Amino acid sequence: MQSWIARMGGTPALVIKIIFLGVLNAAAIWAIPAILANEAWPMLIIIVLATAGLDFIFLTKRFIPAKYVIIGATLLTIFQLIPIGYTVSVAFTNYSTGHIGTKQEAVTAIQRDALSEGDNAQQYDMLPAYNESQSLVAILTEVPKDAGTAPDATASTEPDAGVQTDFGPGTDTGAAPSSSTGSDLTSGTNDLNTTGVADAGSLPPTYIGTPQGLNLVPPSDVERDASGAVIGVAGYAVVPASDLPAIDADLNQIRIPGPNGGFITPQSFTTATELTPVVIYDPATDSFTNVQTGVVYTDNGKGSFTDPNNPDDELLPGWKTGVGLKNFTSIVTDPDIRGPFGFVFLWTFAYALLTVVLTFFIGLGLAMTLNKPGMKGQRTYRSMLILPYAVPAFLSVLVWAGLLNDDFGALNSMFHTTIPWLFDPTWAKVSCLLVNLWLGIPYMFLISTGALQAIPSEMQEAARVDGARQWQVFRLVNLPLLLIALTPLLVASFAFNFNNFNNIYLLTGGGPAVEGSSVAGATDILISYTYKIAFAAGKGNDYGLASAISIIIFLIVGTISAISFARSKALQEERT
Amino acid sequence: MSTVTEPGTPPIPQQPRRTFAKWFRQLGWRHLVTILALIFALYPILWVIGAAFTKNPSITSGSIIPSTPTLDNFTTLFTNADQPYGRWYINTMLVAAITAFFTVLIAAGAAFAFSRFRFKGRKVGLMFLLLVQMFPQFLSLVAIYIIMVNIGDVFPPIGFDTLGGLTLVYLGGAMGMNAWLIKGFFDTIPIEIDESAKVDGATHGQVFWGIILPLAAPVLAVVGLLSFIGTINEFIIASSLIQTPGTKTLAVGLQGFIANKYSENWGPFTAGALLAAVPVVILFMFLQKFIVGGLTQGSVKG
Numbered sequence: 081m082q083s084w085i086a087r088m089g090g091t092p093a094l095v096i097k098i099i100f101l102g103v104l105n106a107a108a109i110w111a112i113p114a115i116l117a118n119e120a121w122p123m124l125i126i127i128v129l130a131t132a133g134l135d136f137i138f139l140t141k142r143f144i145p146a147k148y149v150i151i152g153a154t155l156l157t158i159f160q161l162i163p164i165g166y167t168v169s170v171a172f173t174n175y176s177t178g179h180i181g182t183k184q185e186a187v188t189a190i191q192r193d194a195l196s197e198g199d200n201a202q203q204y205d206m207l208p209a210y211n212e213s214q215s216l217v218a219i220l221t222e223v224p225k226d227a228g229t230a231p232d233a234t235a236s237t238e239p240d241a242g243v244q245t246d247f248g249p250g251t252d253t254g255a256a257p258s259s260s261t262g263s264d265l266t267s268g269t270n271d272l273n274t275t276g277v278a279d280a281g282s283l284p285p286t287y288i289g290t291p292q293g294l295n296l297v298p299p300s301d302v303e304r305d306a307s308g309a310v311i312g313v314a315g316y317a318v319v320p321a322s323d324l325p326a327i328d329a330d331l332n333q334i335r336i337p338g339p340n341g342g343f344i345t346p347q348s349f350t351t352a353t354e355l356t357p358v359v360i361y362d363p364a365t366d367s368f369t370n371v372q373t374g375v376v377y378t379d380n381g382k383g384s385f386t387d388p389n390n391p392d393d394e395l396l397p398g399w400k401t402g403v404g405l406k407n408f409t410s411i412v413t414d415p416d417i418r419g420p421f422g423f424v425f426l427w428t429f430a431y432a433l434l435t436v437v438l439t440f441f442i443g444l445g446l447a448m449t450l451n452k453p454g455m456k457g458q459r460t461y462r463s464m465l466i467l468p469y470a471v472p473a474f475l476s477v478l479v480w481a482g483l484l485n486d487d488f489g490a491l492n493s494m495f496h497t498t499i500p501w502l503f504d505p506t507w508a509k510v511s512c513l514l515v516n517l518w519l520g521i522p523y524m525f526l527i528s529t530g531a532l533q534a535i536p537s538e539m540q541e542a543a544r545v546d547g548a549r550q551w552q553v554f555r556l557v558n559l560p561l562l563l564i565a566l567t568p569l570l571v572a573s574f575a576f577n578f579n580n581f582n583n584i585y586l587l588t589g590g591g592p593a594v595e596g597s598s599v600a601g602a603t604d605i606l607i608s609y610t611y612k613i614a615f616a617a618g619k620g621n622d623y624g625l626a627s628a629i630s631i632i633i634f635l636i637v638g639t640i641s642a643i644s645f646a647r648s649k650a651l652q653e654e655r656t
Numbered sequence: 657m658s659t660v661t662e663p664g665t666p667p668i669p670q671q672p673r674r675t676f677a678k679w680f681r682q683l684g685w686r687h688l689v690t691i692l693a694l695i696f697a698l699y700p701i702l703w704v705i706g707a708a709f710t711k712n713p714s715i716t717s718g719s720i721i722p723s724t725p726t727l728d729n730f731t732t733l734f735t736n737a738d739q740p741y742g743r744w745y746i747n748t749m750l751v752a753a754i755t756a757f758f759t760v761l762i763a764a765g766a767a768f769a770f771s772r773f774r775f776k777g778r779k780v781g782l783m784f785l786l787l788v789q790m791f792p793q794f795l796s797l798v799a800i801y802i803i804m805v806n807i808g809d810v811f812p813p814i815g816f817d818t819l820g821g822l823t824l825v826y827l828g829g830a831m832g833m834n835a836w837l838i839k840g841f842f843d844t845i846p847i848e849i850d851e852s853a854k855v856d857g858a859t860h861g862q863v864f865w866g867i868i869l870p871l872a873a874p875v876l877a878v879v880g881l882l883s884f885i886g887t888i889n890e891f892i893i894a895s896s897l898i899q900t901p902g903t904k905t906l907a908v909g910l911q912g913f914i915a916n917k918y919s920e921n922w923g924p925f926t927a928g929a930l931l932a933a934v935p936v937v938i939l940f941m942f943l944q945k946f947i948v949g950g951l952t953q954g955s956v957k958g
Contacts, residue, residue, distance in 0.1 A: 093861050144860055463944070465690070465697055611892070638790045645786070
């Protein structure tokens with residue numbers, strides 16, 4: 081066994097090294113065209129540096145220690161250091177829902193979305209259809225402005241700046257093309273056709289609307305039914321009415337540049353209107369002006385266009401920009417964040433500290449209980465007591481979540497109680513601790529047993545000879561020795577539970593909800609709170625604030641660990 | 657408690673009651689306390705085992721032993737096409753085993769460099785590893801997500817939504833504490849052993865592979881096992897980077913399977929939990945001696 085391992089240092093190791101470097105370089109070269117095509121410059125730099133670095137270190141005869149560190153260090157850099165650097169940089173920005181892209185993208189999006197129906201807006205009958213390449217297009221037929229019935233429809237749509245008319249399937253499934261509700265413009269077309277069907281030359285023009293604009297369809301390609309209404313265009317597959325609700329979201333995205341400088345936008349499954357921008361961007365002054373109210377929106381320096389006279393009046397979306405320490409100061413100054421942060425902060429400390437103290441003393445107590453020469457079944461007891469530590473924790477937590485379930489949890493039914501284990505703020509905290517005890521005691525039992533057995537028995541006997549009672553022996557001899565040996569592990573356990581995301585998230589999800597806090601729940605610890613701020617749906621994602629709290633967590637855990645480390649001897653040994 | 661007032665009683669004269677009292681004072685209460693602790697520790701485990709073999713177990717039922725044992729839950733578990741438990745199982749074991757194996761190699765390599773060589777930046781490097789470890793990897797999830805999507809554009813097999821990519825992300829955290837733990841052990845191996853081997857013409861590679869690693873087997877087993885269990889337990893990165901049902905790991909898959917569906921899926925869930933736990937528990941018990949040693953190693957060594 082040892083001999084073949086020993087040979088690893090010779091030729092086989094060289095072969096492995098050459099194969100590894102060969103594959104690495106081949107992959108890097110193979111990737112370069114794709115990287116160039118994607119214009120992923122940071123990635124190019126990383127791959128070139130990493131490959132060159134690995135080649136150099138493994139091929140040179142110098143830098144021997146580096147050969148043993150370089151692979152781990154490369155992975156550490158790509159998957160931990162760079163993400164940490166990115167997170168730190170995000171902490172000083174307003175990166176969040178509504179502040180994702182660049183300023184240029186925000187200007188484009190505002191111009192595209194802040195639309196309203198002006199006076200005299202051109203109305204269209206619409207038939208959604210697919211072209212030959214299966215892209216969704218709109219077959220649009222002009223509704224003549226003097227059609228008489230149309231103004232009713234116009235009046236019913238409020239010109240509402242910045243608000244997209246949403247026609248979900250729930251509200252509009254009944255409006256099939258044949259329905260004749262007052263706002264349905266199809267009926268307008270029919271009226272028109274019944275009065276002027278004789279004059280084929282005056283039929284309103286039909287267009288194919290694409291994101292590029294309108295293309296006039298030659299009258300010969302337009303397919304009409306008996307009444308003259310447009311039902312299709314040669315070469316295009318009209319979407320059946322029954323399928324329209326399914327493509328509601330896609331329809332909502334349609335913006336067709338119209339002939340009057342606006343965007344033709346669907347208003348229902350069968351109608352569209354050319355909407356004109358409510359706000360006009362002026363590149364010279366870098367501001368938007370509302371054409372209806374005259375309000376001027378300027379760059380507020382915080383990633384939004386706002387009305388200087390009314391800073392809360394903001395055009396959406398904004399863009400991602402640096403905000404300095406705002407994310408950090410808002411934890412103290414913003415009442416909406418300060419409140420939840422405060423109780424989450426306290427509970428995190430309480431949770432981690434109580435877990436360590438309770439598990440340690442119970443675990444130590446059990447270890448001392450079993451630490452009795454001549455006790456029968458010691459080995460069996462020990463191996464059974466540490467079973468919970470051997471079971472993967474995520475499974476245990478999921479099982480406990482079932483056991484503690486209020487309605488049909490086994491714990492309540494066994495004791496004939498109706499305790500809201502997971503749905504009352506106080507009981508949920510108790511449950512979190514209870515489950516953590518179950519998970520943590522075996523570990524503390526394990527390390528206490530090891531440390532107890534390492535205490536020289538002469539010391540205890542000497543104390544007893546000097547007249548110390550059992551309790552005094554424990555308090556004055558055993559406990560101090562145990563604490564010296566185990567403090568680093570207790571600190572590590574504290575740090576672990578301080579960030580014990582799984583136990584909280586899988587047991588209570590951070591819940592139950594707390595009044596006055598939309599994000600943080602009663603059992604949320606800092607790390608699950610941070611996760612919710614960054615990723616939870618609902619209130620939007622605030623990556624900037626989440627990153628700032630991540631840094632605070634890091635500082636807390638880092639400080640505590642550093643203090644304990646400085647006090648332990650682990651580092652002193654390094655000075656030799 | 658008359659026994660307490662007569663401390664000088666010689667052990668020979670005895671009444672039956674007194675013997676029991678004495679036995680209880682010395683040993684009996686220890687059994688009692690331990691048994692109470694065992695009830696707390698084992699109840700959920702036994703309960704899951706019982707439910708796994710019960711047809712349509714009620715989560716309410718306090719009874720542990722199934723009246724008519726059946727394998728129905730296991731059949732249900734493996735025949736549900738929407739929840740490919742078998743795939744999750746293979747995925748998890750594969751990712752965990754590969755992660756554990758390379759974690760040991762990476763951490764042992766770093767430990768070897770830091771333990772056996774004196775080079776510029778060594779102390780800083782060690783402190784740096786410790787520091788980085790305190791920043792939980794998943795706090796930078798947004799960045800990891802973006803990186804994985806970008807990698808996926810160029811190297812699809814190790815990008816977003818792949819097990820290869822997930823493994824690489826886990827390996828990013830392989831050094832850190834593990835390197836420290838192993839280095840602590842390497843430091844206890846006398847350097848004279850290396851030196852005499854080098855005198856005999858061994859290269860640094862032969863010293864590492866042939867001498868140090870075999871001698872450090874116990875601590876390598878601990879690091880490997882802890883990494884294996886840690887990977888199986890990892891939930892949050894996996895749930896963010898994996899989307900396809902067939903690519904999920906057990907933690908992500910079972911969480912989605914059971915969350916908010918305790919009453920419907922309890923039976924198959926307990927069967928799945930049992931199957932997932934058994935190999936880990938066996939491995940743990942098998943390596944228990946090493947683990948206890950390894951856990952206390954770093955601290956007691958001082």
